Amino acid sequence: MNYAPGIGFQILQSVFVVLAAPLLMGWVNQCRAWLQNRSAPSLWLPYFTLAKLFHKDAVIARDASPLFRLTPYILFGCMWLAAGIVPVLATDLPFAPAADIIALVGVFALARVFSALAAMDIGTSFGGLGARREMLIGFLAEPAMLMTLFTAAFISGSTQLTTIVETLAHREFAIYPSLAFAAVAFVMVLLAENARIPIDNPSTHLELTMIHEAMILEYSARHLALIEWAVAIKLFAYMTIGIALFVPWGIAEAGNWAALPVAFASLALKLAFAGAGLALLESQLAKLRLFLAPEFLSAAFLLAVLGMLTHFLVRG
Amino acid sequence: MLENVSPLIGSLAIGIGWLAIAALALIPSGNAFFARHVAFPLGALAGLALAGFGVGAVWVPAEQMTLPLGMPDLPFHLRIDPLAGFFLMLLGSVATGISVYAGGFFRDEAPGRLALIGLQYHVFLASMAFVILADDAYLFMVAWETMALSSYFLVTTDHREPAIRSAGFLYLLIAHLGALAILLCFGVMHGGQGDYSFDALRAAELAPKWATVAFLLAFFGFGAKAGMIPLHAWLPEAHPAAPSPVSALMSGIMLKTAIYGMVRVIYDLIGGVRWEWGMLVLAVGAGTTLFGVLYALMQHDLKRLLAYHSVENVGIILLGLGMSMLFIGFGHHAAGILGLIAALYHTLNHAVFKGLLFLGAGSILHSAGLRDLNHMGGLIRTMPKTAFYFLIGALAISALPPLNGFVSEWLTFQTALQAPILENGVVRSLLPLFAAMLALAGALTAMCFVKVYGIAFLGRPRQAGRAAPAPNGDHGHDAGNMERFGMAWLAAGCFVLGLFPTSFLLMLNRVGFSLTGHGLPNEALESNWLWLVPTAPEQASYSPLIFMLVIVAVTLLTFALVRRFYHGRVRFADPWDCGFPEQTARMQDTADAFGQPIRHIFGPIYRMRRHMPAPDDPAPRFSIEIEDRHWTLLYLPVARLSGLLSSKIGLLQRGRISIYLLYSFLTLIALLVFVR
Numbered sequence A: 001m002n003y004a005p006g007i008g009f010q011i012l013q014s015v016f017v018v019l020a021a022p023l024l025m026g027w028v029n030q031c032r033a034w035l036q037n038r039s040a041p042s043l044w045l046p047y048f049t050l051a052k053l054f055h056k057d058a059v060i061a062r063d064a065s066p067l068f069r070l071t072p073y074i075l076f077g078c079m080w081l082a083a084g085i086v087p088v089l090a091t092d093l094p095f096a097p098a099a100d101i102i103a104l105v106g107v108f109a110l111a112r113v114f115s116a117l118a119a120m121d122i123g124t125s126f127g128g129l130g131a132r133r134e135m136l137i138g139f140l141a142e143p144a145m146l147m148t149l150f151t152a153a154f155i156s157g158s159t160q161l162t163t164i165v166e167t168l169a170h171r172e173f174a175i176y177p178s179l180a181f182a183a184v185a186f187v188m189v190l191l192a193e194n195a196r197i198p199i200d201n202p203s204t205h206l207e208l209t210m211i212h213e214a215m216i217l218e219y220s221a222r223h224l225a226l227i228e229w230a231v232a233i234k235l236f237a238y239m240t241i242g243i244a245l246f247v248p249w250g251i252a253e254a255g256n257w258a259a260l261p262v263a264f265a266s267l268a269l270k271l272a273f274a275g276a277g278l279a280l281l282e283s284q285l286a287k288l289r290l291f292l293a294p295e296f297l298s299a300a301f302l303l304a305v306l307g308m309l310t311h312f313l314v315r316g
Numbered sequence B: 001m002l003e004n005v006s007p008l009i010g011s012l013a014i015g016i017g018w019l020a021i022a023a024l025a026l027i028p029s030g031n032a033f034f035a036r037h038v039a040f041p042l043g044a045l046a047g048l049a050l051a052g053f054g055v056g057a058v059w060v061p062a063e064q065m066t067l068p069l070g071m072p073d074l075p076f077h078l079r080i081d082p083l084a085g086f087f088l089m090l091l092g093s094v095a096t097g098i099s100v101y102a103g104g105f106f107r108d109e110a111p112g113r114l115a116l117i118g119l120q121y122h123v124f125l126a127s128m129a130f131v132i133l134a135d136d137a138y139l140f141m142v143a144w145e146t147m148a149l150s151s152y153f154l155v156t157t158d159h160r161e162p163a164i165r166s167a168g169f170l171y172l173l174i175a176h177l178g179a180l181a182i183l184l185c186f187g188v189m190h191g192g193q194g195d196y197s198f199d200a201l202r203a204a205e206l207a208p209k210w211a212t213v214a215f216l217l218a219f220f221g222f223g224a225k226a227g228m229i230p231l232h233a234w235l236p237e238a239h240p241a242a243p244s245p246v247s248a249l250m251s252g253i254m255l256k257t258a259i260y261g262m263v264r265v266i267y268d269l270i271g272g273v274r275w276e277w278g279m280l281v282l283a284v285g286a287g288t289t290l291f292g293v294l295y296a297l298m299q300h301d302l303k304r305l306l307a308y309h310s311v312e313n314v315g316i317i318l319l320g321l322g323m324s325m326l327f328i329g330f331g332h333h334a335a336g337i338l339g340l341i342a343a344l345y346h347t348l349n350h351a352v353f354k355g356l357l358f359l360g361a362g363s364i365l366h367s368a369g370l371r372d373l374n375h376m377g378g379l380i381r382t383m384p385k386t387a388f389y390f391l392i393g394a395l396a397i398s399a400l401p402p403l404n405g406f407v408s409e410w411l412t413f414q415t416a417l418q419a420p421i422l423e424n425g426v427v428r429s430l431l432p433l434f435a436a437m438l439a440l441a442g443a444l445t446a447m448c449f450v451k452v453y454g455i456a457f458l459g460r461p462r463q464a465g466r467a468a469p470a471p472n473g474d475h476g477h478d479a480g481n482m483e484r485f486g487m488a489w490l491a492a493g494c495f496v497l498g499l500f501p502t503s504f505l506l507m508l509n510r511v512g513f514s515l516t517g518h519g520l521p522n523e524a525l526e527s528n529w530l531w532l533v534p535t536a537p538e539q540a541s542y543s544p545l546i547f548m549l550v551i552v553a554v555t556l557l558t559f560a561l562v563r564r565f566y567h568g569r570v571r572f573a574d575p576w577d578c579g580f581p582e583q584t585a586r587m588q589d590t591a592d593a594f595g596q597p598i599r600h601i602f603g604p605i606y607r608m609r610r611h612m613p614a615p616d617d618p619a620p621r622f623s624i625e626i627e628d629r630h631w632t633l634l635y636l637p638v639a640r641l642s643g644l645l646s647s648k649i650g651l652l653q654r655g656r657i658s659i660y661l662l663y664s665f666l667t668l669i670a671l672l673v674f675v676r
Helices: A005-037 A045-055 A065-086 A101-121 A125-157 A160-168 A177-193 A223-244 A257-284 A290-312 B007-026 B032-058 B082-110 B111-133 B138-158 B164-189 B198-203 B208-226 B235-241 B246-270 B274-300 B302-327 B333-368 B385-399 B404-416 B425-456 B481-499 B501-516 B544-565 B596-601 B629-650 B658-676
Strands: A058-061 B063-071 B072-079 B570-573 B607-611 B622-627
Touching: A005 A045, A005 A065, A005 A257, A045 A223, A045 B596, A058 A065, A058 A223, A058 B082, A058 B111, A065 A101, A065 A125, A065 A223, A065 B544, A101 A160, A101 A223, A101 B063, A125 A160, A125 A177, A125 A290, A125 B425, A125 B596, A160 A223, A177 A223, A177 A290, A223 A257, A223 B235, A223 B302, A223 B544, A257 B607, A290 B082, A290 B425, A290 B596, B007 B032, B007 B063, B007 B072, B007 B111, B007 B425, B032 B082, B032 B111, B032 B501, B063 B138, B072 B082, B072 B111, B072 B198, B082 B235, B082 B333, B082 B481, B082 B501, B111 B622, B138 B164, B138 B235, B138 B246, B164 B198, B164 B208, B164 B235, B164 B246, B164 B501, B198 B629, B208 B274, B208 B302, B235 B246, B235 B302, B246 B333, B246 B570, B274 B302, B274 B425, B274 B596, B302 B333, B302 B404, B333 B385, B333 B404, B333 B481, B333 B501, B385 B404, B385 B481, B404 B425, B404 B481, B481 B501, B481 B544, B481 B622, B607 B629, B607 B658, B622 B629
Parallel strands: A058 B570
Antiparallel strands: B063 B072, B607 B622
């Protein structure tokens, strides 16, 4: 079998995701500004911010351990791997069988553990607080995420994302109750895992409410840039997972290179919608108190379980 | 040279060899050098050889042998088959690392005590080998009890402390309750034929009712040793009491002999697994998993915390076993074998990473004199190598790819995902919920080990002026060479088991085949060493090696690119203090604070006693005590009841010989009347 075009495409896709991720971030911020009657920043602002951060000198606390300096690179590497596994444009990804949906959740967990550890490295009270809250959100969100993915896995009889997408893309255009439940649960998990409102606020620096920001307080310059970039890739990856599971139509299937332009256009359209939807959700919702987060996420978990049970009951 | 020795003879020789080392350790009892530099390393070499024989035994037909020992008409039978081979491999390979470590760890012991530890330690190892090799109920029970007793003496090494004596007593008590159940189980299985060899037990046809009774006795008897809830109470007491290498042996290997016993009795000796049994095992396993990790999150004594994690991991093993029994009971053998493989894989993984973590905890105790997490902090600066190995163990137990804990949890998830083939609708819907429970436990474990690692190794030292110095007077040096070798050996095991799972999958498939006569589908077995495929390639696959290589390559590439296009300039400064300059190390999160959200969410599970200071208290102190609910709900009532019964029975005891003679007389009369 000739793997070369597949591998080439694989590398191309992951580079594309890494480069395009800040754009999605810029788009979400732009939409949010519009919804809040502010004049919107440029779509390219995240790139400028990254460039600025990369040029600065890193300021590091005196007693930081090597773990602290290594973590941004590990985070970035994990997210890059995730970006390579999720079928974004086509399902012909030779590396995708190396990690199925369970391993994908594992990659996100690995990144989370490292960022929480790095937050505790300096020994400030903020770092510990952020790490504790991040792990709290994580353990609530992970089972819900797995249940959502399991629903899709039961429908397609496989835990390979590429196989799931191929199966789901071939179903006729109809609403499946199980997938509808799973989709709602997935959106809730997406909000929590990406530190968005109502669980966390990406633009806050208020001590009492911040989770993700509290963890990265000690980072600056290139390290901060890598973390911000990784955050953008994570959002991109989550959105593309959602698209792949719930609206896979238009994706180019194995070997069908001619379908790539269509796939590209449909992806851009779907992401534009998803980003605008995220901004809308964030503008409409208020941030929850930290101890309402368990209720929010257990609701997501129950919805995912309902979706799975519906699949067993009606086979739909 | 060793290839020509049959695995059974070889394993027997290793068992005897360990006994010989035990005797040797005692002879020059004035000489600590001998015990440390000869006895323990020799024991480690024997372990390595045993692991080799174990691997060999998996791939050859079963072998049997009768020893001219034991009682008249009750000779000792030995047998080695793939299941025994797998567990001997586990025992040997993990014991290798721990033994080398022990040689370094006991460097400050007085020679006399060291000789005793050497004796008990190697008797303990040998007894575990004979538990696995035994082929009749008699030898099995003898080895089982030797194991319990030798480990009891090891736990109570520091027997001058009352807390350690009572921990040892609790351990001995529950061990004997378990042993009693196992003995009864053998009695039920043998059904009055007078032959207690496993061959006879295997051949005996049990009525379904009696098979279930035997299953229940075996499940609870071995469960008591494995630490399944509600019989887990001895673990968090005994593990902190024992010296660290002994904790590692007990948690890493001895609990696994209980899993061995469970698999041996249920799959092999009773046979005819029923799905209802699987449901019971699943339910108990799920409870054990969740309770274990939730209690672990509340601990601030590092070794107690690890002990509760052993409870949790036994729960995960039981989840795998339960699923396996469920599928086999319904006649889906391929899925059943997958569950068995997942459970046994996790058994091996847990032995490796929990051994590693206990050794790491021992090194902290040894070098910094600390066991309470709330006093630690910043150890990564004084003990960087220990910190590195501990990090590997922490990542492995948190089930993070690409290390070994993830592989077995992945296999367990894959087993649960076979649920659609079941015909029973209720069971089919329940199975994924157990998988969700596993996911929850995995994420909670990650939280717990972020807490452990973040508080012990990262941050700043919290101990200023509070730490008890180590026995040798200094705090703050890394572990010695032998200790480091022991940890490195097990850390390497985490990588090997995590990155090359396919060869172990094939091995375990053979174990499953030898027990049930069924195996995984051929599609799964045809995959090459790079890809882990449990059922069929299009259903699920995982390649940890590619996974690892991609992450490492991408991380290095990012590093190189950033350095190439930008710069590596760094300035060092104080951490940001939020405008409040008087921050101290005591303001960092503590272990108790880290668990606070969990306490808040899962409050009803714990028995908490909070002391809140009054608002006008000039010297406010906040304190909270958290207790295991099983104590008040189960153990204390049982203890009170047995106390009451004993005091009633105690009335018989008058302390006068004539009264005792009267009792004997009355008993004889009664026997003569009833028995004739």
